[in-house]
Amino acid sequence: MEEREEQPRGRLRPARPLFGYRDVGEDVRWSRQAHYRAWVILAVMIALSLGWTLTVYFLEPGLR
Secondary structure, eight states, X not given: OOOOOXXXXXXXXXXXOOTTOOOOSHHHHTSHHHHHHHHHHHHHHHHHHHHXXXXXXXXXXXXX
């Protein structure tokens, strides 16, 4: 088994937030811009899913 490197004694620092992490509180989480952005992302996901499904449906001869 590999041995872990010993960490220095004392208090450990908290982890850094992820790159691009923007959620810093309720004001940001529930803002009008956040809702609009969420709906846009959802609409894009639905459009891509529907586009892929219909493309496969119309290109596969045995499905129709």
